[in-house]
Amino acid sequence: MGAGLLANGAVVRAEERGRLGAGDTAILRFLAAAELIEADLWTQYAELGGIGNNLPVEVNPNQQMNPYQAALSNLDTDGPQYITSNTLDEVSHANFINAYLESRGAEPVNFSEFETLKGSTATGSSGKLRLTNLMNLNVDTSWFVRYRSATNPDLGATFPQAITLNGVTAIPRTDADFNGASNANLGKANDHIQAIANVAAFHFGAIEQGGSSLYATMSQKVSDPEVLQITLGIGGDEIAHFLEWVDFAGNGVQQPVAPFKDAISGLSFPDFFNNPPLQPPTLVQPSLIFPVPCEFISPNLPHVSIIRPLTDKFSGAVASAASLIASGLFTGQSRKFLNTLQIMAFEADAAIRLAL
Numbered sequence: 001m002g003a004g005l006l007a008n009g010a011v012v013r014a015e016e017r018g019r020l021g022a023g024d025t026a027i028l029r030f031l032a033a034a035e036l037i038e039a040d041l042w043t044q045y046a047e048l049g050g051i052g053n054n055l056p057v058e059v060n061p062n063q064q065m066n067p068y069q070a071a072l073s074n075l076d077t078d079g080p081q082y083i084t085s086n087t088l089d090e091v092s093h094a095n096f097i098n099a100y101l102e103s104r105g106a107e108p109v110n111f112s113e114f115e116t117l118k119g120s121t122a123t124g125s126s127g128k129l130r131l132t133n134l135m136n137l138n139v140d141t142s143w144f145v146r147y148r149s150a151t152n153p154d155l156g157a158t159f160p161q162a163i164t165l166n167g168v169t170a171i172p173r174t175d176a177d178f179n180g181a182s183n184a185n186l187g188k189a190n191d192h193i194q195a196i197a198n199v200a201a202f203h204f205g206a207i208e209q210g211g212s213s214l215y216a217t218m219s220q221k222v223s224d225p226e227v228l229q230i231t232l233g234i235g236g237d238e239i240a241h242f243l244e245w246v247d248f249a250g251n252g253v254q255q256p257v258a259p260f261k262d263a264i265s266g267l268s269f270p271d272f273f274n275n276p277p278l279q280p281p282t283l284v285q286p287s288l289i290f291p292v293p294c295e296f297i298s299p300n301l302p303h304v305s306i307i308r309p310l311t312d313k314f315s316g317a318v319a320s321a322a323s324l325i326a327s328g329l330f331t332g333q334s335r336k337f338l339n340t341l342q343i344m345a346f347e348a349d350a351a352i353r354l355a356l
């Protein structure tokens with residue numbers, strides 16, 4: 001039996017509680033893959049913009065943060081702490097799901113052979129090879145509009161971009177990216193690094209809304225109650241992350257940070273309160289941070305505040321993998337990696353709920 005290859009303790013546990021079914025295994029393996037991807041990208045954010053050795057800004061406003069940390073602190077004075085915390089959470093998600101798979105006699109996911117991408121060389125980066133690329137992103141910002149809209153993608157609604165962010169970096173690539181035109185509103189940051197931090201803010205939201213919908217969609221296919229406990233438990237943490245980044249991104253498109261323009265990248269961030277890019281203005285109102293009630297299940301039912309999308313078509317594993325790929329997150333990755341991820345996604349979506 002393949003189980004003989006696993007550590008003794010894992011074999012015993014798998015025999016006691018039974019092996020995972022094929023569908024639940026495929027779901028958890030895709031989720032482990034998604035968590036390894038999240039852990040890799042968040043680690044890059046944490047190395048450059050996390051709290052590091054710094055105290056929170058409100059404890060020591062005079063410390064030497066790098067300009068990226070300063071720019072992130074402009075979006076929330078606790079921003080660097082939140083970035084470090086989100087990173088620790090993702091690492092814990094990946095480690096837990098992999099260990100759980102093993103404990104139920106299933107194979108964990110290991111992507112170390114795909115950690116081949118050179119990351120940032122800016123001061124603070126560990127320089128290790130990465131699974132993901134944060135330096136050439138097409139950030140889908142439609143989530144910012146979707147969650148302020150009363151319509152639902154699962155019922156056919158589509159949403160424009162809140163702001164166009166194509167081919168952009170979300171982290172300082174080299175130390176040169178720490179420098180830019182000074183701006184009295186941005187304190188120790190500057191227009192260039194603030195634009196990079198604002199890209200990151202919209203990317204944080206894009207990643208975590210995707211995780212929120214992915215877990216809620218996968219939960220509908222799970223068979224084993226213990227696996228459902230895992231998908232609901234970890235999925236809830238993804239939603240907790242998402243909420244902070246909704247607020248965070250909104251702070252990049254209102255005073256005192258916005259409006260500003262970075263002459264180096266050409267990116268502009270308007271003040272969404274006073275110069276909303278969409279009508280009605282509520283579609284981009286930065287202070288609407290909770291999911292606005294929308295149609296759900298049927299247009300004949302009352303509007304309700306929910307996570308959305310919740311269907312395979314938009315937030316299943318295949319859809320999630322496709323949107324990560326389209327975002328440029330794997331620019332430079334091998335065809336083998338993309339194929340591996342897509343096959344895992346296909347297998348997860350093929351799972352159906354069984355009565356155990």
Ligand SMILES: [Fe+2]
Binds near residue numbers: 093
């Ligand atoms: Fe996660």
Ligand SMILES: [Fe+2]
Binds near residue numbers: 090207211241
């Ligand atoms: Fe997450």
